[in-house]
Amino acid sequence: MNQPRDIERLLDQWFADGSSVAPDRVIDIVADRIERQPQRPLWRLDWRHLTMNTTYKIAAAIAAIAILGLIGWNLLPGGSTGVGGPAPTASPTVIPTASPSVTPATTPAASAPAALPDGVMTAGRYRIKPLDASSLSIVAAVPAGWVGYPSNAAITSPEGNSGGILLSFMKTDGLLSDPCHWDLDHTGESNSGDVVVGPTVDDLVAGLKANKSYTSSAASPVALSGFAGEELELQLPGDEVLSRCDKSPGDANGTFYVFPRGFYAQGPNSRWHLYINDVNGTRLITMISVAEGTPQVDVTAAEAIVESFQITP
Secondary structure (H helix, E strand, C coil): CCHHHHHHHHHHHHHHHCCCCCCHHHHHHHHHHHHHCCCCCCCCCCCCCCCCCHHHHHHHHHHHHHHHHHHHHHHCCCCCCCCCCCCCCCCCCCCCCCCCCCCCCCCCCCCCCEECCCEECCCEEEEECCCCCCCCEEEEEECCCCEEEHHHCEEECCCCCCCCEEEEEECCCEECCCCCCCCCCCCCCCCCCCEECCCCHHHHHHHHHHCCCCEECCCEEEEECCEEEEEEEEECCCHHHHCCCCCCCCCCCCCCECCCCCCECCCCCCEEEEEEEEECCEEEEEEEEECCCCCHHHHHHHHHHHHCCEEEC
């Protein structure tokens, strides 16, 4: 009976060599011994004080073979690492790239306003001198196609003042009690007016509303370029009145003056939208004259021009 001794010798040699694979005959002998070895109940063992007898060497050899086999299997190319499917493919590592630097767009400086030209204008900013012998100036944004009249400090819509919009300015210290009969001294020139008004915005608004030759809306506060004032609208009469009005020399049609030495009605049933503002002591009247039948788009454009005003006293 030298089988146990042979096994111990073979195992001692195998452990000493540090082999990772046991000879086939060792495995056969170990398996035969396990079948004939009486089974013992499992106990909780303190592995620190466990001595390595022959039986334990056999069990350790089997465990080592199993562990080495498992490791070798996992190291094989294409080996499976899980149950029910192929090994998951490793996701490529994404290396973040630096975001391109964004250079902020440079906003070009606003171009200097051009002087109001005589004729059709391109879209842009224009400087207007609204009053004679005054340092006051206005810069306004005007759409393309509008027409400039620098000698009158006026702008019209593409249709012209008699079929669209006339935008201009006035200054006055008085009113005419009868805008239709303004030739009081029979010279064919409107005079300074027979109604004196006070120096404030409210004084002029009150004088306009008191006249019954036209109808006027309620006044409301308005500020242009930071200068306070009031706005209101006048509805001027039709041909039944204008045909009986005084005439200027060489004019076959009668004229209807709201302000003396100012602009007169630009056709029957026209409307005047007036902005009256105090610009550092100067009472500036901005007029949008709207001819009968003017498209609303032109009215809206004229109001936008006034809202764009940059007033320099």
